Amino acid sequence: MKSFEAVTHYFNQAADQLELTDNMRTLLLTSKREVQVQIAVEMDNGELQTLIGYRVQHDNSRGPMKGGLRFHHEVDLDEVRSLASLMTWKTAVVNIPYGGAKGGVAVKVRGLSSRELERITRKFIDEIHDVIGPDTDIPAPDMGTNAEVMAWIMNQHNKYHGFNPGVVTGKPVEHYGIPGREEATGRGVGLLTIKTLSRLGRKPQNTRVAIQGFGNVGTHTAKFLHEAECKVVAISDVSGAYFRQGGINVGEALRYSNEHERSLAGFPDADKITNEQLLELDVELLIPAALGGVITAENAPRIRAPIIVEAANAPMRPEADDLLYQQGTVILPDILANAGGVTVSYFEWVQNRQYYQWSLDRVRQELDRVLSSAFEEVWSLSQEKKISLRTAAFIVGIGRVGRATVLGGIT
Ligand code: GLU
Numbered sequence: 001m002k003s004f005e006a007v008t009h010y011f012n013q014a015a016d017q018l019e020l021t022d023n024m025r026t027l028l029l030t031s032k033r034e035v036q037v038q039i040a041v042e043m044d045n046g047e048l049q050t051l052i053g054y055r056v057q058h059d060n061s062r063g064p065m066k067g068g069l070r071f072h073h074e075v076d077l078d079e080v081r082s083l084a085s086l087m088t089w090k091t092a093v094v095n096i097p098y099g100g101a102k103g104g105v106a107v108k109v110r111g112l113s114s115r116e117l118e119r120i121t122r123k124f125i126d127e128i129h130d131v132i133g134p135d136t137d138i139p140a141p142d143m144g145t146n147a148e149v150m151a152w153i154m155n156q157h158n159k160y161h162g163f164n165p166g167v168v169t170g171k172p173v174e175h176y177g178i179p180g181r182e183e184a185t186g187r188g189v190g191l192l193t194i195k196t197l198s199r200l201g202r203k204p205q206n207t208r209v210a211i212q213g214f215g216n217v218g219t220h221t222a223k224f225l226h227e228a229e230c231k232v233v234a235i236s237d238v239s240g241a242y243f244r245q246g247g248i249n250v251g252e253a254l255r256y257s258n259e260h261e262r263s264l265a266g267f268p269d270a271d272k273i274t275n276e277q278l279l280e281l282d283v284e285l286l287i288p289a290a291l292g293g294v295i296t297a298e299n300a301p302r303i304r305a306p307i308i309v310e311a312a313n314a315p316m317r318p319e320a321d322d323l324l325y326q327q328g329t330v331i332l333p334d335i336l337a338n339a340g341g342v343t344v345s346y347f348e349w350v351q352n353r354q355y356y357q358w359s360l361d362r363v364r365q366e367l368d369r370v371l372s373s374a375f376e377e378v379w380s381l382s383q384e385k386k387i388s389l390r391t392a393a394f395i396v397g398i399g400r401v402g403r404a405t406v407l408g409g410i411t
Contacts, residue, residue, distance in 0.1 A: 003082035014394030065101035068142025075104035089397035134166035169345035186220020188340015213290025288315035
């Protein structure tokens with residue numbers, strides 16, 4: 001099943017409950033606009049490389065479209081389309097006034113110089129500057145992009161359209177960004193994980209956690225859960241996975257990775273296992289925080305964690321989701337679990353529009369408030385209707401988007 005088909009599958013499970021007509025389903029699922037561009041860039045060695053970039057704008061019935069920009073070699077239109085659709089449901093679940101979009105450039109980031117990355121970013125914005133903007137579509141960081149890339153986007157866009165920092169979020173804090181944006185996705189995952197544990201009557205101290213991925217989301221999630229007294233027994237990155245029965249010292253791991261070009265390769269005091277083995281560990285909590293599609297029909301029967309929190313976007317294939325749900329696994333879905341990032345992006349955009357700087361305390365407080373109320377709503381709906389948290393989250397999201405579509409007038 002391809003990525004967009006997978007989101008459609010989840011959407012339809014909720015649409016069945018809502019008894020949506022076929023026409024309404026088509027309307028809500030179809031992207032408003034899909035842009036594909038060619039980016040010709042000169043590399044540092046003088047060679048010319050042709051890259052393909054995408055921006056998919058899925059829905060704007062609730063506000064300007066919002067979503068990250070991904071630089072990764074596996075990016076393709078189907079994936080970007082599915083992630084754009086997920087953004088629509090995500091912004092609706094947490095009830096921030098946005099629609100959904102996503103962008104991507106198919107490029108292998110590892111090994112690129114900073115200058116090359118900057119040229120790719122600026123060239124991409126040259127091609128899409130007319131379709132993005134603070135009131136139309138606002139990019140943000142995603143896999144392979146960061147605050148520096150966002151600053152280049154702002155600068156390049158502003159050359160065409162004049163000064164306006166609200167065209168992009170996730171910018172450096174000292175350059176129109178907001179304190180707490182970088183930690184926001186991982187912090188949100190952490191906050192909601194603790195809430196889930198408490199609803200299930202589990203104590204953090206008795207919870208062993210395996211986290212796949214040690215990038216922005218994985219590291220902040222690990223830090224938060226470690227501080228909340230969960231026992232993080234396994235972490236991983238592209239170099240492999242690292243397991244320690246007695247618990248990994250997350251602070252040490254962060255220091256190690258920072259000192260080794262953001263790689264855990266050679267991390268001492270832990271057994272080296274594979275990323276696949278990490279998913280199958282005997283733990284209470286599994287958090288995929290890296291690539292999409294890592295939990296499949298093939299490995300799902302071997303997954304032992306009774307709770308899975310989706311920090312990555314679309315880490316689970318629908319066949320695996322069905323299987324695990326039937327066996328009683330509690331799955332906190334991506335569109336709720338990792339919505340902390342876009343929520344703080346929204347705060348950044350509000351701040352940019354007001355030329356007013358929020359404090360970190362205020363950001364954290366408001367993030368907690370937004371995520372907690374979304375969590376309450378999704379949790380109680382799933383209890384009341386005896387449906388999965390994923391279907392409940394989609395029902396909340398689709399309900400809001402559907403109502404906005406009808407209120408705005410369809411014809
Ligand atoms: N890329 C993040 C996501 O998938 C954040 C998007 C944003 O802040 O707009 O949710």
